[in-house]
Amino acid sequence: MVSDRNLVRNVIIICAILALMYFAWLIVDVLLMVFASILLSIVFHSLAVPFSRVTRMPLRYAVFPVAVLLVGAIGTVLYLFGSTLQAQVIELMQGLPTAWEGLKERLHLEGLGLDLIQRAESVAPSGITILSGFTSNVFEALVGAFLVLVGGIYFALEPTLYRDLLLKLWPENKREDISRVLHSITGDLLAFLKAQFIAMLVVGVLAYIGLSIIGVPSALALALFACLAEFVPLIGPIISAIPALLIALTLGLDTALWTLLVFIVVQQSESNVITPLLQERMVSLPPAVTLFAVVVFGSIFGVMGIILATPLTVLTFSAIRNHPR
Template sequence: MLTDRTVARIVAIACAVVALFAAAWVISDVLLLVFAAILVAVGLHGAASAVVRYTGCPPKAALVIVCLSVAGLLGAVFYLFGNIISAQVTELFHRLPSAWQTFQDEFHLRGMMDDLMRRAEASAPSGATVLSAVRGVTANVANALLGVFLVVVGGLYFAVQPHMYRDGLLSLFPEERRADASARLDDVAEALRCFLKAQLIAMVVVGLLSGIGLAFLGIPAALALGLFAGLAEFVPMVGPVMAAIPALLLALTVGLDQTLYTLILFVVVQQVESNFISPMLQQEMVSLPAAVTLFAVVAFGTLLGPIGLLLATPLTVLVFALARPKSHCAR
């Protein structure tokens, strides 16, 4: 029979757990940024480990080499292709409205779309103005830039002193469980490192194939569209669809034949990625069932918003790595 003290203790523990989950939900955006910073740290630390393995230099020196190499590579890309990318991105944003109008005219949707826009404006709050919309966009851009800054700087801090943060996390576990927790952290870190490696290769291949194919078809802003397709590949299933939409709209301004060829191009690229690239990289990452990946993207995007959608796949990898006895990543 439970005593009053035991019941009170159970109730107190339950309340503490509920309060902890409620607090985590309130600061979920911050926790997602922390997770993104950890991903950056895992990637930097994995690259630094490779430098240590091949050169024998100290770990911190290897990390400096990796950071300088990444900064130099990005600087070289922007120096060589910055003007082209900037011009094509500007052209992309200038052409998309006219492409949307062409799409409506081609499929006789202008009246329907105008009616939907009028209904949306009528249902909007009376205080909603163009100025408030501009302010909202400005605030979102500022928040995105701040988030990127926090992720990059936080990732650098995590990568410089990983053992300090690791030991701090392990100190939360009972002493008799710390060895198991340490082994599980190693497994999670390895799974995330392998995921990032495989995902980077897939993004580069998809971006190159898409950009070259669109340029061959004569689609405007092919380089910008290829860059967008490569970045969108980070979000499986949903990302490729989102990347194809602006390409198809711009292709429609060129002609129906180019639109069909563009659609075929994106289908072929995704088939190459699914049937050739992913199987070759499968040994480099935790194997995620397609259905689990799809619904994980939808679930995290619905619950946690755009950041949750962006980080849905690595979060799923994290869950699988924690649930499985041992990561399937090749060491």
């Protein structure tokens, strides 16, 4: 009888775990947004600490003005450079079809890839379908960004409250060890975000300088894209180089080769100079692990998985490394 009761209890536990896993899978997008909010709250909280020291404002109340100042600073930059960015993005979008036609002509003259291009054009979605999907995706992205921003502020206002709620999931005798693990994970994520921000900034500046020197149109827009794409390691830099190369092809093969050289130099500088200097203060992830993490998380979770692949991997490595013995 006792063994039957244990069997029934184990079956119920297994069913409950499977049900929770299924429920988590249904709300995986929400969970990813929560994780993004936590990352943003770490940024807000880290900036609120020096702000609180300077203004002598309580740390809890310093988060909101820091968030307002950060969002305001980003908005001011976009406002000041908005006209330039808008003009260059429009120029970029207008130049891409011309570059594509030029590429088709080059391939046609050389007898390479024409059939492949025609097949790609035949299966490509119509302009109306692209516009409809793009509008829907932009709206969803704006709503998601707003929720992440608000969630990040709430998490940063009372991090102790949410940490204590999370600790209640463990037995009381384990909570001290888990608290230390959470503290270590937070520190590793903060170090990763600082290093990533510096790397993105350097890549953007170097790309803008290089593209401006060789005279590639829309240099600022292309550099901004390279800066943002740097957040996704290995894959992002490759994707960011494609529009620049297509634009450069409109100016000639020599310009395209110089553009390719610029991106190679920028990425080599980031990989061999910047990243090694920053890795002393962050979790060092093997390149193979980073690459397959992007592939795995992207395959499972889509675009959000690709964007958050590296911080999710940092979280996993940090949790394993700091797990109580």
